[in-house]
Amino acid sequence: MNHKISAYDVAKLANVSQSTVSRVLNDHRNVKQETRDKVHKAIKEIGFTPSDIARSLAINKTNTIGLIVEDISNSFYAETAHIILKEAQKYNYEVIIAESEADEESFSQAILTLNSKRVDGIIVASIRMDNKKLKEHHKNGVPIICYNRRSYSAPNSHYVEVDNQQGAIEGVNYLANLKHSKIAYVSGPIVYSTFYERLEGFEKARKINGLKYSQSLILKENLDMDQVYRFTLDLLNSENSPTAFFASTDQIALVIMDAIAKCGRNIPDDISVMGFDDITISSNNYINLTTISQRKEEMATAAIKELVKIIKEDQKSYYHRAIVLKPLLIERSTTDISKSLT
Amino acid sequence: MNHKISAYDVAKLANVSQSTVSRVLNDHRNVKQETRDKVHKAIKEIGFTPSDIARSLAINKTNTIGLIVEDISNSFYAETAHIILKEAQKYNYEVIIAESEADEESFSQAILTLNSKRVDGIIVASIRMDNKKLKEHHKNGVPIICYNRRSYSAPNSHYVEVDNQQGAIEGVNYLANLKHSKIAYVSGPIVYSTFYERLEGFEKARKINGLKYSQSLILKENLDMDQVYRFTLDLLNSENSPTAFFASTDQIALVIMDAIAKCGRNIPDDISVMGFDDITISSNNYINLTTISQRKEEMATAAIKELVKIIKEDQKSYYHRAIVLKPLLIERSTTDISKSLT
DNA sequence: TTGTATGCGTTATCAC
DNA sequence: GTGATAACGCATACAA
Secondary structure, three states: OHHHOOHHHHHHHHOOOHHHHHHHHOOOOOOOHHHHHHHHHHHHHHOOOOOHHHHHHHHOOOOEEEEEEOOOOOHHHHHHHHHHHHHHHHOOOEEEEEEOOOOHHHHHHHHHHHHHOOOOEEEEOOOOOOOOHHHHHHHHOOOEEEEOOOOOOOOOOEEEEEOHHHHHHHHHHHHHHOOOOOEEEEOOOOOOHHHHHHHHHHHHHHHHOOOOOOHHHEEOOOOOHHHHHHHHHHHHHOOOOOOEEEEOOHHHHHHHHHHHHHOOOOOOOOOEEEEEEOOHHHHOOOOOOEEEEOOHHHHHHHHHHHHHHHHHOOOOOOOOOEEEEOOEEEOOOOOOHHHOOO | OHHHOOHHHHHHHHOOOHHHHHHHHOOOOOOOHHHHHHHHHHHHHHOOOOOHHHHHHHHOOOOEEEEEEOOOOOHHHHHHHHHHHHHHHHOOOEEEEEEOOOOHHHHHHHHHHHHHOOOOEEEEOOOOOOOOHHHHHHHHOOOEEEEOOOOOOOOOOEEEEEOHHHHHHHHHHHHHHOOOOOEEEEOOOOOOHHHHHHHHHHHHHHHHOOOOOOHHHEEOOOOOHHHHHHHHHHHHHOOOOOOEEEEOOHHHHHHHHHHHHHOOOOOOOOOEEEEEEOOHHHHOOOOOOEEEEOOHHHHHHHHHHHHHHHHHOOOOOOOOOEEEEOOEEEOOOOOOHHHOOO
């Protein structure tokens, strides 16, 4: 086992003290080049890997941040994690990914786990808008920054998000501009700030554009994909059939597209579909979904940048960060641009 | 900051010694219920979270395993990570995900990082078949188990994989049975054992079934998606146009499907497509790709189960584990079953 | 049943 | 420049 080897063993081999080994390891000045070489040679020879565990204990920080996601197999979280992993590296931080349901108890459990590991900061990518625990964690724990979603119960917590309401508004405006007057909307669970705000945006824009309103055009109960599928099928076969579907996530849009295809309708000739998020698969030409970009890359980059700043600041003095990015409509081929009014 | 609070503070508050606090924390017998209660009360009151860092240092293990993947945003790795995260929890292990290119240097770097963190074991989901470093890590480092891919240069290392050659054979047999006699094959990079063996399987089955052979039907240069796209397009427009495409990954199959659609051909009426891996999106009805399942779930479950066993065993005595799962053909709608001979 | 003392592998503060 | 030595926060052998 490698792990029996400590800096002390290196010291013996190099005929120096263990503190000198430590100095060499940390690139201190005031070490003669000669002994520096001796130590490096001994390290190689004996096969020594310094222990981050012991180091962390000694310096009281881990250079590690925690990332809480709901389900890493979900492509949104997976892509987020990838970006954060890469970005963290730039700041010389490692990241530990913790999965957690979005409810308060799971959330607190995840925070607890990460606290046990003594992470220096936490990015929360999965929180319900009514989460009340965040507030106290924010007050007396390690720095936490919310990503994509936030809790309205912790107004002073840090967060990075895209302007979801604005995104939905732009989406509806875009569809209205394509002469769609009857638009169906499928919401994700409105326990999340993202979906709450997207729905609000949809409603606002619907009114502004004077679009038809019907309760039956809107699905906002839950995110069960079978239900979305049936909803689409039923709507398509009803007399109330819309000419466009606005899905609050790309994942939902895929299900809607599936149902539309099964109905024998053509996209976008018969029915237009618009998503929200711009996950990777959406840009695949076989899908090619028109969508509102969530700008994961910018969100993630900003989140970690701010978090690192907060960590490095005097813990007491940091002020409240609220970063809101502008949404970005990406026009692809599930909406028929030939009908454009402009 | 939470982190100033140690078991010692709890001890003072509860009027016991720090070792008693430790005993309570670890559920030792031989602690009076009364003092147990006292301690728990104090823990709550003072808001104490034990440090895994210090604990790990003391007991010389971290209850953590490392997972090395190429790119967590790749759905194959993301889904793998999800399963492993869940499974690890059952064995009371945490997991640290490290991204690494598959080349030897990146690989060794990732191993080094995980070793610094003193993980108890490592699952490698991304290794080239010619990797020579694995062998030495296997001999004198923490337990390592390869997942999905393996290195032929380390024949005694542990691994879990699906029978890739057999999978490709079954795929070709299936297509041949649908009267396809001209089948194109797109390989992934054959620096990986998976693709090496799938290609071998394809070749074997091609001969057995007496299928047409032409160098132009096979693409095995690299995994650049643009190239796959052009390859498909060119082939479709050539006089050598095949009636079926066998893609060595579902991701590749998606690109092929895209190109086919762009050519105005219909799937499966004009052209059949078969993938390999069965990633989540493949079962989406809008895609509905016929494919060979990699059985991630079983692979991942087996990998972590074996790894935990190896960790718990006497480190010296563990024998070589090679777990090979049977592939599973999943018939969906990108292959035309109406032409079936049986 | 509980307390004392020691060690885990580092870093950091002193002296020399 | 370098070497003792005391933390860091926990687990544990040994005493009591």
